[in-house]
Amino acid sequence: MTCPPGASERLFAAMRHAVLAPAKRLRPILAITAYRSLGGSERRIYPVAAAIEMLHTYSLIHDDLPCMDNDDFRRGQPSAHRKYGEATAVLTGDALLTLGFQVIGTIPERRKGADAATILEAVRILAAAAGTGGLITGQSLDLSGSARTGNLDDVGRIHRNKTARLIAAAMDTGALVGGAGMETRRRIRDAGTLAGEAFQIIDDVLDRETGRETLGKTPGKDALNDKLTFPALAGTEKARETAAKMVTEAKSMLPEGATTGLLRAMFDFLITRAS
Amino acid sequence: MTCPPGASERLFAAMRHAVLAPAKRLRPILAITAYRSLGGSERRIYPVAAAIEMLHTYSLIHDDLPCMDNDDFRRGQPSAHRKYGEATAVLTGDALLTLGFQVIGTIPERRKGADAATILEAVRILAAAAGTGGLITGQSLDLSGSARTGNLDDVGRIHRNKTARLIAAAMDTGALVGGAGMETRRRIRDAGTLAGEAFQIIDDVLDRETGRETLGKTPGKDALNDKLTFPALAGTEKARETAAKMVTEAKSMLPEGATTGLLRAMFDFLITRAS
Numbered sequence: 001m002t003c004p005p006g007a008s009e010r011l012f013a014a015m016r017h018a019v020l021a022p023a024k025r026l027r028p029i030l031a032i033t034a035y036r037s038l039g040g041s042e043r044r045i046y047p048v049a050a051a052i053e054m055l056h057t058y059s060l061i062h063d064d065l066p067c068m069d070n071d072d073f074r075r076g077q078p079s080a081h082r083k084y085g086e087a088t089a090v091l092t093g094d095a096l097l098t099l100g101f102q103v104i105g106t107i108p109e110r111r112k113g114a115d116a117a118t119i120l121e122a123v124r125i126l127a128a129a130a131g132t133g134g135l136i137t138g139q140s141l142d143l144s145g146s147a148r149t150g151n152l153d154d155v156g157r158i159h160r161n162k163t164a165r166l167i168a169a170a171m172d173t174g175a176l177v178g179g180a181g182m183e184t185r186r187r188i189r190d191a192g193t194l195a196g197e198a199f200q201i202i203d204d205v206l207d208r209e210t211g212r213e214t215l216g217k218t219p220g221k222d223a224l225n226d227k228l229t230f231p232a233l234a235g236t237e238k239a240r241e242t243a244a245k246m247v248t249e250a251k252s253m254l255p256e257g258a259t260t261g262l263l264r265a266m267f268d269f270l271i272t273r274a275s
Numbered sequence: 276m277t278c279p280p281g282a283s284e285r286l287f288a289a290m291r292h293a294v295l296a297p298a299k300r301l302r303p304i305l306a307i308t309a310y311r312s313l314g315g316s317e318r319r320i321y322p323v324a325a326a327i328e329m330l331h332t333y334s335l336i337h338d339d340l341p342c343m344d345n346d347d348f349r350r351g352q353p354s355a356h357r358k359y360g361e362a363t364a365v366l367t368g369d370a371l372l373t374l375g376f377q378v379i380g381t382i383p384e385r386r387k388g389a390d391a392a393t394i395l396e397a398v399r400i401l402a403a404a405a406g407t408g409g410l411i412t413g414q415s416l417d418l419s420g421s422a423r424t425g426n427l428d429d430v431g432r433i434h435r436n437k438t439a440r441l442i443a444a445a446m447d448t449g450a451l452v453g454g455a456g457m458e459t460r461r462r463i464r465d466a467g468t469l470a471g472e473a474f475q476i477i478d479d480v481l482d483r484e485t486g487r488e489t490l491g492k493t494p495g496k497d498a499l500n501d502k503l504t505f506p507a508l509a510g511t512e513k514a515r516e517t518a519a520k521m522v523t524e525a526k527s528m529l530p531e532g533a534t535t536g537l538l539r540a541m542f543d544f545l546i547t548r549a550s
Contacts, residue, residue: 004407004408006412006432007407007412007415008412008415008416008419010415010419011407011411011412011415012407015407058369062365062366062369065362065365067360067361067362067365068362068365085342086342087340087342087343087418088415088418090337090340090342090343090365091337091411091414091415091418093369094333094337094368094369094372094406094411095406095407095411097369097372097373098372098402098405098406098407098411099402099406099407101376101398101402102398102399102402102403102406102408104398105395105396105398105399105400105402106399107395116391116392116394116395117391119391119395120380120382120391120394120395120398121380123376123377123379123380123395123398124377124380124381125380127373127374127376127377127380128377130373131369131370131373131374131377132279132282132286132287132290132370132373132374133279133377136286136366136369136370136373137281137282137283137286139366140282140283140285140286140363140366141283143362143363143366144283144285157281
């Protein structure tokens with residue numbers, strides 16, 4: 001991500017700051033793992049995986065903005081707007097979102113005939129999951145009253161949009177590029193949705209239980225903002241129990257066979273992680 | 276753009292407010308005109324044209340934000356953040372940018388084989404022009420000191436990024452989907468770049484000379500923000516003269532033949548318009 005001549009050094013520094021910060025890289029790894037589980041063995045999933053991490057990072061930058069969740073720390077460092085100012089943070093998010101699609105759109109000439117329809121489908125899936133079919137609707141509902149006055153159903157709906165859709169889309173595009181058929185992809189997607197919901201429940205548990213140094217972002221924000229979360233409504237013990245059940249069910253949805261062993265292990269990690 | 280069940284009504288209202296407001300639709304019309312000029316006669320350019328208008332509208336919403344140009348009026352009505360608040364305005368821009376790529380990515384099944392590589396190339400071109408290869412770099416440079424301390428070269432560089440690249444990309448994708456070859460596309464793109472620069476010069480002239488009612492946005496903002504523009508540096512007469520010369524040159528770059536008559540007429544409109 002080198003700044004081309006004539007472009008803004010500051011913008012590229014902020015893009016690198018955000019996207020190259022230490023992070024779990026969960027979504028791209030799930031995409032690559034799903035791809036390999038379905039028999040893919042080439043590097044053609046990498047641009048898609050890179051794009052997914054850019055899309056995810058853009059959403060973190062914009063969610064952290066003062067007019068949104070107003071969070072000063074992310075990935076163990078000052079959030080983009082804290083370090084580079086609000087205007088550059090907005091543009092940095094915009095730039096990473098856009099670059100994601102540019103990276104997916106840039107496939108080598110020799111592959112065009114065979115892969116273009118598949119990659120274009122990946123564009124559609126990821127745009128839907130990042131946009132009003134997922135992330136943006138989730139954040140919009142989260143900002144609205146329903147995150148404060150709702151019940152567990154409302155919380156579930158917000159989390160499916162905010163978190164689970166992109167995780168499911170990452171696994172779906174991995175399976176798609178790996179050559180999986182519609183039925184296999186449906187199973188992968190459903191498993192990803194459930195695992196994504198479990199991931200979010202544990203995220204909210206960690207928000208209550210973990211210090212900033214381990215978490216890499218400001219803990220206790222949900223309680224501070226009076227936001228409903230699963231552990232807030234049902235307690236952390238019940239939350240961990242529910243997440244574990246979800247992951248067990250998600251694992252049972254995956255296609256049979258040893259090739260999904262790594263996906264299963266990753267699902268377990270989603271709920272056993274410490275940050 | 277109907278709000279699906281479970282999504283945020285407020286977000287969709289804001290998206291409609293911004294993208295369906297009365298506007299010239301210059302960029303999509305240029306895409307469609309370039310497509311038709313090159314022999315295209317079907318409706319397959321329409322999703323690309325719609326996406327281009329969404330990308331353009333997103334950039335207006337984010338540019339108008341308080342942390343950016345802080346503009347209260349756009350397209351003859353309150354800007355998105357004035358009407359829906361800052362958080363929703365950020366999300367509305369994000370949503371339109373993302374929806375643009377989703378719309379391009381959604382091509383009918385029966386066309387997939389033939390068109391996917393072409394449409395994927397359009398994704399790449401538009402992402403580059405909307406992103407760090409254009410709009411975002413332009414806005415970033417515009418916000419930085421170079422828009423205040425620079426000379427005509429700096430102004431030209433900002434305007435090429437901020438305005439001309441997306442106009443050129445609109446024409447380029449029109450030509451691409453219309454089946455044009457590389458050399459024809461290069462001419463169309465170069466002509467579009469020059470016409471786009473002329474468009475921006477006239478925009479800056481109108482900003483100094485026209486009232487808000489005609490303009491549909493707050494006039495005099497550039498002078499207020501102490502921003503360098505072509506007319507500020509060289510005077511409005513010289514600016515109009517330069518824009519006219521650029522359009523004459525742009526027209527001469529277009530491929531020969533009567534089929535580009537409408538494109539030529541549109542280039543003339545770019546510099547004779549009153550708003």
